[in-house]
Amino acid sequence: MAEYRISEVGERTGFTPSTLRYYEEIGLIPGPRRSPSGYRTYDDAHVELLTFVARAKRLGLSLDEINGLATAWRTGHCSTTREQLQQVLAAKLHQIRRRLEELSAFGEQIDAFYRDLAGRPAPDWCGPSCGCVPEESEELVPLPAEALSGARGRTN
Amino acid sequence: MAEYRISEVGERTGFTPSTLRYYEEIGLIPGPRRSPSGYRTYDDAHVELLTFVARAKRLGLSLDEINGLATAWRTGHCSTTREQLQQVLAAKLHQIRRRLEELSAFGEQIDAFYRDLAGRPAPDWCGPSCGCVPEESEELVPLPAEALSGARGRTN
DNA sequence: GTTGACCTTCTAGTCGGCTCGAAGGTATAC
DNA sequence: GTATACCTTCGAGCCGACTAGAAGGTCAAC
Numbered sequence: 001m002a003e004y005r006i007s008e009v010g011e012r013t014g015f016t017p018s019t020l021r022y023y024e025e026i027g028l029i030p031g032p033r034r035s036p037s038g039y040r041t042y043d044d045a046h047v048e049l050l051t052f053v054a055r056a057k058r059l060g061l062s063l064d065e066i067n068g069l070a071t072a073w074r075t076g077h078c079s080t081t082r083e084q085l086q087q088v089l090a091a092k093l094h095q096i097r098r099r100l101e102e103l104s105a106f107g108e109q110i111d112a113f114y115r116d117l118a119g120r121p122a123p124d125w126c127g128p129s130c131g132c133v134p135e136e137s138e139e140l141v142p143l144p145a146e147a148l149s150g151a152r153g154r155t156n
Numbered sequence: 157m158a159e160y161r162i163s164e165v166g167e168r169t170g171f172t173p174s175t176l177r178y179y180e181e182i183g184l185i186p187g188p189r190r191s192p193s194g195y196r197t198y199d200d201a202h203v204e205l206l207t208f209v210a211r212a213k214r215l216g217l218s219l220d221e222i223n224g225l226a227t228a229w230r231t232g233h234c235s236t237t238r239e240q241l242q243q244v245l246a247a248k249l250h251q252i253r254r255r256l257e258e259l260s261a262f263g264e265q266i267d268a269f270y271r272d273l274a275g276r277p278a279p280d281w282c283g284p285s286c287g288c289v290p291e292e293s294e295e296l297v298p299l300p301a302e303a304l305s306g307a308r309g310r311t312n
Numbered sequence: 313g314t315t316g317a318c319c320t321t322c323t324a325g326t327c328g329g330c331t332c333g334a335a336g337g338t339a340t341a342c
Numbered sequence: 343g344t345a346t347a348c349c350t351t352c353g354a355g356c357c358g359a360c361t362a363g364a365a366g367g368t369c370a371a372c
Contacts, residue, residue: 006319016360019359022361037319037320052265060216062358063359102211161349163349173348175329193339193349194338195350196349218328219329
């Protein structure tokens with residue numbers, strides 16, 4: 001099995017060595033084996049786990065939330081924990097589904113806002129210095145359709 | 157136009173008065189008018205803006221990212237800023253689309269992981285104390301299909 | 313055998329995003 | 343007129359998630 005030193009794992013997963021040591025300290029990842037001289041020695045399972053963590057992080061999950069998932073990930077092969085695991089995963093999937101819906105609705109809202117711009121009344125905080133006298137002749141430049149494809153439409 | 161005091165706005169938007177003052181301090185929301193005695197006096201445009209901010213926050217955007225969007229939101233009625241606005245919104249929509257894709261893929265990954273559980277080899281960190289001798293007879297409980305509907309499938 | 317890049321532990325600092333408390337002013341009900 | 347529930351500013355503190363630095367050990371190349 002392949003073995004990696006901390007900076008190599010860092011390169012493969014996008015974390016710095018400091019961050020990896022920090023994650024180990026807080027129990028997010030299991031401490032790897034050590035070389036005779038004390039160096040951390042990671043394997044492919046660590047890289048896989050950390051890739052999973054990196055993805056969850058990019059999606060805005062907190063380390064605490066990720067910890068629940070990562071524990072499932074780490075212990076999932078154990079038949080003894082399979083029932084708890086199912087609950088964690090089902091709950092998380094449900095949450096992800098709701099996030100997807102809200103993200104989709106948010107894209108809609110921004111799109112609608114943009115299309116609606118010209119018709120909006122100037123709010124309270126828009127003083128005369130703002131210089132926003134509506135110019136009737138000005139055309140609202142349409143948003144590139146590409147920007148919203150995939151974020152628009154069905155929310156489930 | 158309706159007027160609200162700080163705690164009322166807080167109730168309507170889900171922020172505490174402290175947080176609202178903080179947002180004003182960092183320039184995320186414009187300072188509202190003041191009553192003769194110095195009380196902050198918000199209107200519907202503030203409530204609308206803060207509802208927008210709350211949604212963006214739930215989706216994991218940083219206050220800095222939200223600031224860009226909120227500025228667009230606040231100044232969007234000004235014809236002078238329409239071109240910059242278009243760029244901000246288009247970029248943000250693109251980002252939202254990518255997030256949607258990744259979120260979807262993440263749901264897939266978790267689902268696949270779950271289905272794949274029984275076949276995974278025990279990783280390095282799983283010692284004998286783990287007690288995970290695979291019991292061939294044990295059935296993998298299927299995930300409730302409901303949990304993934306909407307997170308599964310097409311990623312664009 | 314020394315250079316330089318890497319590793320170790322440890323402690324302290326940073327940054328974003330609030331959150332609390334003190335000290336005091338305001339508004340409304342009794 | 344006083345209780346109490348709100349509001350004000352200001353400064354300090356807290357939590358999550360790192361990040362930097364000190365002091366020292368390891369390893370491969372020259």
